[in-house]
Each structure stands twice: as structure tokens, then as C-alpha cells.
Amino acid sequence: xxxALFITCVNDTLFPGTGRAVVTLLRRLGCEVGFPRAQTxxxxxxxTTGYPREAARLARRLTDVFAGYDAVxxxxxxxxxxxxEQYPRLARTAPGPSFAExxxxxxxxxxxLSEFLVDVLGVTDVGASFPHRVVYHPTCHxxxxxxxxxxxARLLRSVRGLELVPLPGAEECCGFGGTFAVKNPAxxxxxxxxxxxxxxxxxxxxxxxxxxxxxMHIGGALRRQRAGVRIMHLAEILAxxxxxxxxxxxxxxxxGAEAGKGEGVGKGAVR
Amino acid sequence: MSGTFLGMPAFPRNAAAAVQDSQLRFNLRKAxxxxxxxxxxxxxxxxxxxxxxxxGKQIKDHTLRNLDRYLLQLEEAVxxxxxxxxxxxxxxxxxxxxxxxxxxxxxxxxxxxxxxxxQEIGLNEALAERGITAYETDLAELxxxxxxxxxxxxxxxxxxxxxSEIREIxxxxxxxxxxxxxxxxxxxxxxxAEAARLHLRERFLASEVAISGANFMIAETxxxxxxxxxxxxxxCLTLPRTLISVVGIEKLLPAWxxxxxxxxxxxxxxxxxxxxxYTSTWTGAVEGQEFHLVLLDNGRTAVLADExxxxxxxxxxxxxxxxxxxxxxRAGGHAYGSxxxxxxxxxxxxxxxASGTVASRDRLPPSATGDLDASLPYASSxxxxxxxxxxxxxxxxxxxxxxxxxxxxxxxxxxxxxxxGWVFDRPVRLARAQRLGGRLRRFLPRRLxxxxxxxxxxxxxxxxxxxxxxxxxxxxxxxxx
Numbered sequence: 068x069x070x071a072l073f074i075t076c077v078n079d080t081l082f083p084g085t086g087r088a089v090v091t092l093l094r095r096l097g098c099e100v101g102f103p104r105a106q107t108x109x110x111x112x113x114x115t116t117g118y119p120r121e122a123a124r125l126a127r128r129l130t131d132v133f134a135g136y137d138a139v140x141x142x143x144x145x146x147x148x149x150x151x152e153q154y155p156r157l158a159r160t161a162p163g164p165s166f167a168e169x170x171x172x173x174x175x176x177x178x179x180l181s182e183f184l185v186d187v188l189g190v191t192d193v194g195a196s197f198p199h200r201v202v203y204h205p206t207c208h209x210x211x212x213x214x215x216x217x218x219x220a221r222l223l224r225s226v227r228g229l230e231l232v233p234l235p236g237a238e239e240c241c242g243f244g245g246t247f248a249v250k251n252p253a254x255x256x257x258x259x260x261x262x263x264x265x266x267x268x269x270x271x272x273x274x275x276x277x278x279x280x281x282x283m284h285i286g287g288a289l290r291r292q293r294a295g296v297r298i299m300h301l302a303e304i305l306a307x308x309x310x311x312x313x314x315x316x317x318x319x320x321x322x323g324a325e326a327g328k329g330e331g332v333g334k335g336a337v338r
Numbered sequence: 339m340s341g342t343f344l345g346m347p348a349f350p351r352n353a354a355a356a357v358q359d360s361q362l363r364f365n366l367r368k369a370x371x372x373x374x375x376x377x378x379x380x381x382x383x384x385x386x387x388x389x390x391x392x393x394g395k396q397i398k399d400h401t402l403r404n405l406d407r408y409l410l411q412l413e414e415a416v417x418x419x420x421x422x423x424x425x426x427x428x429x430x431x432x433x434x435x436x437x438x439x440x441x442x443x444x445x446x447x448x449x450x451x452x453x454x455x456x457q458e459i460g461l462n463e464a465l466a467e468r469g470i471t472a473y474e475t476d477l478a479e480l481x482x483x484x485x486x487x488x489x490x491x492x493x494x495x496x497x498x499x500x501x502s503e504i505r506e507i508x509x510x511x512x513x514x515x516x517x518x519x520x521x522x523x524x525x526x527x528x529x530x531a532e533a534a535r536l537h538l539r540e541r542f543l544a545s546e547v548a549i550s551g552a553n554f555m556i557a558e559t560x561x562x563x564x565x566x567x568x569x570x571x572x573x574c575l576t577l578p579r580t581l582i583s584v585v586g587i588e589k590l591l592p593a594w595x596x597x598x599x600x601x602x603x604x605x606x607x608x609x610x611x612x613x614x615x616y617t618s619t620w621t622g623a624v625e626g627q628e629f630h631l632v633l634l635d636n637g638r639t640a641v642l643a644d645e646x647x648x649x650x651x652x653x654x655x656x657x658x659x660x661x662x663x664x665x666x667x668r669a670g671g672h673a674y675g676s677x678x679x680x681x682x683x684x685x686x687x688x689x690x691x692a693s694g695t696v697a698s699r700d701r702l703p704p705s706a707t708g709d710l711d712a713s714l715p716y717a718s719s720x721x722x723x724x725x726x727x728x729x730x731x732x733x734x735x736x737x738x739x740x741x742x743x744x745x746x747x748x749x750x751x752x753x754x755x756x757x758x759g760w761v762f763d764r765p766v767r768l769a770r771a772q773r774l775g776g777r778l779r780r781f782l783p784r785r786l787x788x789x790x791x792x793x794x795x796x797x798x799x800x801x802x803x804x805x806x807x808x809x810x811x812x813x814x815x816x817x818x819x
Contacts, residue, residue, distance in 0.1 A: 074807050076762065080772050081800050083807035090817055102811050107762040113755060115720060117742030121759040128763075156736075211722035240664045244719025251717065252792035253354035257363075257668040258719070259796070287797030 070098045071133055073141035073177065076108035082279045085142050088306035089180060092195075093140065095306075096188055105132045111149040114157070116246045123161040126154050130169040138187060139177045142302045144209030144277040147179040152212060179209060179277060180302055181218040191221045196309040198228030202271035203301075204262070204285065206278040207240050219277060219301055226304060235265045243284035259288045266296060274298050343675040348713035352673035353665075362498050362670050369497045370661045376610025377658055377727070384602070393599045395731040398652040401557075401590050402642060408557040408590050409633065415560025419622020421629040426584075429459035432634050436461060436549065436582055437468045439630055443580050445470075445547045451564060451571040452476035453551030454492060454655055455584045455634055457677040458690075461549070472549065473515070473541050475570040477534050484511040490671025490679060492657040493608050498670055501525040508533055516541055538570060548574040552585045553654065554600060555631075558593045561621045562631070565604060565614045575618050576627075584632045587639075588651040600654065603729040608656035637690035646740040650686045652730040657682075659724035659734060665717055674717065675710045681724035684714045685737040688745075715741035750789065765808070772806035779804070 070093060074086045093100050110125030129150065133139045141147050154174050158167040184190055203223060209215040223231050242248065242258025249255075262285055266274050274289070276282050279300055286298035346352065356362060381387055401408055413423045426432035440448055448465070450456065450472050462472040462483075474483045481496040482489050485507045489495030496504070508519040508530065517540050519533040550571065554563040562583055564571050575581060591597065605614040623629040642648050660666045660680030671679035676687040688711040715738045718724075724734040747755075761767045779802035786794045793799065805813070813819075 086807035207721040240721035
């Protein structure tokens with residue numbers, strides 16, 4: 068199957084380890100992975116901040132870039148929801164019928180990673196090994212936008228050695244919300260404080276989610292508080308195998324990009 | 339809407355003050371979580387909830403599309419049943435009509451059933467200007483009125499108060515308004531309710547005029563419907579010789595049988611009960627009581643003209659979206675600067691006020707609530723919990739995003755967004771920006787300047803990697819080298 072990786076601008080720029088993990092994982096499962104270099108950003112930030120014209124431009128670009136692939140996989144529930152839910156709305160108001168056609172063609176092929184694994188490839192055991200206590204935060208767009216349901220949990224439970232512990236108040240928003248985090252910092256921080264409290268109460272070593280933007284927010288607070296819980300994208304855990312070295316001193320601080328540099332794959336565990 | 343909120347700062351400032359109020363936070367957390375759990379339980383026990391919700395949505399949409407026809411049908415039915423129908427284009431007109439009707443009775447006081455519409459138009463204040471005292475009879479509204487306070491929730495207006503605060507308000511203020519609270523009043527809910535009961539009973543028996551709103555109006559029969567929990571509504575609706583109901587034009591339902599859907603949706607969504615204790619219905623005037631219906635537009639027709647925004651008019655004021663909203667839970671109702679707080683308020687208030695037919699606009703420049711109104715569509719992380727619980731499926735996040743596009747943006751933000759758009763417009767620009775970030779990453783301060791300090795005040799920023807994903811892909815040919 069010819070799969071295109073839609074990396075998203077946040078992952079491309081700040082969390083390349085997640086992208087490498089997706090590549091490793093999909094190849095291990097027999098997919099041919101392509102990375103169309105013309106991709107940039109889905110336009111979500113522009114749209115939700117109130118700039119639909121700019122968002123429509125970026126949406127136009129993205130639908131063109133990914134036309135012609137069997138499937139488009141992204142390690143972001145939020146950006147997948149943007150394409151599938153918001154693009155058709157943008158297409159209704161944007162001029163030109165060709166855009167609407169392009170959206171109708173491309174949007175349904177865009178899958179969040181766990182949807183692609185469970186629904187398209189039909190696997191829950193991806194051959195991963197990660198002997199740690201993990202708590203999973205279902206981000207709003209993966210929970211209420213894409214309705215991922217228990218797909219991520221099924222994937223995580225099939226990882227060898229992994230203990231999945233429940234997160235109290237799991238369905239509550241962490242307070243990121245894109246530019247909400249800086250436009251309403253007081254409320255955002257108060258929401259994050261409760262999420263951090265619940266993550267700590269869960270008693271896990273690793274906080275995992277399907278979106279690095281939410282993890283950047285919760286992880287930023289965990290790190291500010293020296294809480295000693297590290298963040299990892301779902302893809303990084305699913306890419307991990309027993310051959311991975313144990314997390315180094317850079318773990319949980321985002322230094323993984325350096326640690327993984329040049330080796331390419333399977334380094335998700337040491338972000 | 340009511341002049342109370344004029345000149346209020348924008349939402350982020352109000353909310354920043356509210357999150358510091360630990361008593362408020364404690365009260366809100368406890369109250370919203372309790373009611374959230376009750377709602378989830380009673381909604382979960384109905385196997386056809388999704389179908390009911392869809393039916394509620396469709397009935398409302400159908401009614402709104404044919405509002406002109408159904409309103410005339412309602413007017414005819416009410417008139418036929420001996421009631422008088424008045425049409426009010428805006429708050430000022432509605433207040434004038436009501437004050438005139440009260441003055442015609444020769445009375446100088448009225449009792450009120452809890453009503454959002456009369457709060458929206460600032461009726462109590464308008465009546466006070468004409469020397470008429472309005473007495474609130476809903477327990478929570480009484481607490482708010484005695485405390486010289488504002489409501490902070492649609493259903494539970496005193497949600498920001500706990501019971502020891504309520505005891506203090508009763509002990510200090512009840513005597514000024516009527517029968518005083520007992521000296522030894524405790525903060526036991528039963529004792530507080532009993533004090534209110536005795537205080538209010540004297541008021542009911544002495545009042546000749548009552549003012550209500552309505553949850554529903556049935557076009558077919560001309561019937562008005564009020565759902566309540568305390569029985570104060572039943573008292574107000576039946577005892578006084580004159581009844582005046584002020585109702586928004588969107589409260590219509592075509593036929594009596596439509597109530598089947600809404601009498602299931604509303605109580606379960608709002609108080610988390612299978613059925614509310616009191617449901618009163620009345621059609622026109624009855625013997626010994628004069629009935630006036632004031633139909634209120636106050637911006638609703640303008641909202642109806644907006645294809646995306648109009649879904650806000652489906653709202654049945656259940657407040658499920660408030661109870662589930664993480665932003666409301668932390669910021670409280672007052673931060674929204676409107677009688678409609680929470681997610682529904684964030685989409686309803688700016689639309690209603692923007693219509694320009696609001697009473698306050700007659701007196702003050704349009705900018706009086708402009709900053710606040712412009713900030714309301716942003717008072718949400720777009721988490722979608724409100725949409726999920728809404729019994730008439732109002733896609734609140736969709737309307738929020740829609741309104742954000744119509745809101746004036748700060749200059750710095752406009753420039754930032756334009757710059758980001760320029761970078762994302764060409765992959766080569768993005769790659770250059772990433773490389774620049776990678777080179778400068780060691781110089782990145784822990785605390786960012788300007789608007790970005792809002793991030794670093796409470797959160798670390800992630801370390802910028804030396805190499806972006808796309809550069810890694812190029813260098814290693816997709817990890818194969």
C-alpha cells in the first residue's frame with residue numbers, strides 16, 4: 068500500500084522523532100511510505116484563530132499535495148480532524164468548484180495513525196515492546212472529533228511489557244486549544260493544572276497521546292514543575308522494540324531529536 | 339442586554355481574576371461536577387437519546403424556518419383564548435410595554451418567575467426606574483437579588499455561592515425586602531429553603547401582578563409552558579390577577595405533540611432529572627386573570643439571517659453546555675459579562691448584541707461592550723464537550739470559529755498570522771525557517787517576550803531540534819541511508 072505521511076508543521080518543526088517513529092512503524096507493517104515535500108501546514112491555526120482565507124489557501128495546497136495516494140497518515144488527531152471536518156466547510160465558502168472536488172477526493176483518505184492501523188491495516192499488535200507504565204490522554208479532537216474510541220488503548224494494550232494505567236478525568240480538555248493557550252492563559256493554565264494533577268495521580272512514567280501539540284502543553288507544565296513524567300507520542304511507543312536503548316538523560320526534555328540524529332528510526336522512546 | 343455589563347473588560351481579564359478566586363473555583367467545581375454526573379446518568383438510561391436529540395434539532399430548525407407563519411398562528415390562538423399579544427422589537431420597547439401594563443393595574447410591585455428573557459432586557463432595572471419593585475421568587479434568583487449580585491449560571495444563577503455565604507445574605511438582607519430570616523438560621527439547606535419559603539409566601543399572597551417567561555410556546559393552541567422545580571412558578575402563574583409573560587420569539591413549537599420531545603430533552607439535560615417537579619401550561623386568559631404576552635425579538639431576527647450562527651436560536655436554555663465546559667468551570671459565569679454565560683453565551687451574546695437593537699445601544703456608544711463581545715468567541719478551547727451534550731445539537735465550536743472570522747483582530751496577531759501564512763505558502767520558506775530555528779535554538783530564552791510570555795509564564799517550551807523532519811528525510815533519503 069502506498070501511504071503518504073502527513074507530518075504536520077508542529078511535528079516537522081518541533082517533534083521530528085514522532086515522524087521517524089511513524090516511518091519505522093509503517094515500514095515494519097509492510098507499507099511503502101512517501102513524504103511529499105510540498106506539504107506545509109493544514110491551516111488549523113489560521114482557521115480557529117479567525118483567518119479562514121489564509122486557512123483555505125493552505126487547505127488548497129494540502130489537498131493538491133496529497134492527491135493520488137491510497138492513504139494519508141498523520142500522527143495528529145487534531146490535524147486529521149481539521150482536514151476531515153473543516154475542509155468540507157471551507158470548500159463550501161471558498162470560491163471554485165475544483166477545491167470542493169479536491170476536498171471530497173482527499174479528505175476521506177486522511178487517517179489519524181491509530182485509525183489507519185486498526186481500521187485500514189486491521190492490526191492492534193504492531194510488534195512493539197515498551198516495558199513501562201503508561202497513561203493515555205485522549206485529546207479532544209481524537210475523542211470528540213474523530214471518535215477514535217478505544218483504538219489507541221487497544222494498540223497500547225498489545226504492546227509487550229506495557230502497563231496502561233487509567234487517567235482520572237481523561238475526557239476533559241487539557242487547556243491547550245491552539246492560540247487559546249496564549250489568548251486565555253489564565254484559564255488554560257488552570258485547566259492544565261488539573262490535567263497535570265490527574266496525570267500525577269495516575270502514577271505513570273510516561274504520558275502518551277495522539278497529538279504532540281497537547282503533549283507540548285501538558286509536558287511543558289510537567290517539565291516546569293520538574294514533575295518527572297515524560298511525554299511520548301503514541302507513534303513513538305508503537306515504534307519501540309526491545310532493541311531500543313533505555314531512555315537517556317535527555318528523556319522527556321525534547322532532546323531526543325539530537326539523540327536520534329543520524330540513526331533515523333526507532334528513537335521515539337528517547338525524546 | 340442589561341446595562342449591568344457595560345464597560346466590562348474583555349473575557350481573558352475577567353477570567354484571570356476569577357481563576358484566582360479559590361472559593362469560587364471550589365463552589366463551581368463541586369456544583370458542575372455533581373450536575374454533570376446526574377445528567378450523564380439520566381441521559382444514559384434512554385436508549386433513544388440520539389433520536390430525541392435529532393428530533394429536537396429538526397423541530398426547532400423547522401420552526402425557525404417558518405417563524406413568521408407560526409408567530410401569527412400563535413398570536414391568533416392566544417387572542418382567541420382571551421389573551422393580549424404585544425410585539426417588542428427590542429429591549430427598550432419590551433420594557434416600555436411591561437412597565438405600562440403594570441402601571442395600568444395601579445400596582446407598584448410585581449412577583450417574578452425566573453426568566454432569562456427579562457434578564458436579557460434588564461426588566462427589573464427598567465421597572466425600578468418607573469418606581470416598580472420586581473421581586474424574584476426563584477430561590478437562586480432571590481439569593482442573587484438579595485445579595486445585590488449578578489446571576490452566573492442560566493439554571494443555577496447563584497452557583498457561585500455556597501451555603502454559608504447564602505446564610506449570611508439571608509440574615510443580613512432578607513429583612514430589607516420583607517419577612518426577615520430567623521436569627522438562629524443555620525446553613526443547613528433545609529433551613530435555608532424554609533427561610534426563603536416563609537419569606538416568599540407572604541410575597542405571593544400579597545401580589546396582584548406576576549411576570550414570567552416561558553420555556554415553550556405552542557403555535558397551534560396558543561399555550562405557554564413553564565418547567566420549574568420549586569413551585570414558585572405555579573404560585574406566580576396562578577395567584578395574581580394580572581400575568582405578563584415576556585418570551586423570545588424563538589421559543590415557539592408548532593404543535594402540542596412536539597412537547598413530547600422537549601419534555602424529555604430539557605429536564606434530563608438541565609437538572610439531570612427524569613422529569614421536573616412542576617410543569618405549568620396555560621392558554622390565554624382564565625377567569626379572574628388578565629393575560630399579556632410580550633413577544634421579544636431583541637436581535638433574534640438578525641441572528642436568524644446568519645446561516646451558521648442561527649443554530650444558536652435552537653437553544654432551550656438547559657445549561658448542559660455550561661456544566662460540562664472546562665472554561666466555564668474555571669472562569670465562572672460573571673467573566674462572560676452577560677446573562678448568558680458559558681459556551682452558549684459565547685455564541686449568543688455577541689450575536690444578539692451585534693444586532694444593534696439592544697437597549698443599551700440607545701444610550702451608549704457601540705463600543706461599550708465591544709471588546710468584551712469580541713473576546714467571547716475566543717473563550718473556548720474548542721474541546722467540543724458542549725456540542726456533545728447539547729440536546730438540540732448546536733455545534734457551538736462551529737459557531738465559535740465562524741464568529742472568530744467576523745471579529746476584529748489585534749494588529750500584532752494579524753501580522754503574525756500573515757507571516758505564518760507566508761512561510762507555509764512555500765515549503766522552501768518553511769525549511770529555511772526551521773533551519774534558522776535549529777541554529778538559534780541554544781539562544782532561545784526560557785521566558786519568551788511579548789504575547790508569547792503567556793505560554794512561558796506557566797509552561798516550558800519544548801527544545802527545538804537541530805534538524806527538522808523534512809531535513810532528516812532529505813539527508814537520509816527517508817531513513818534508508
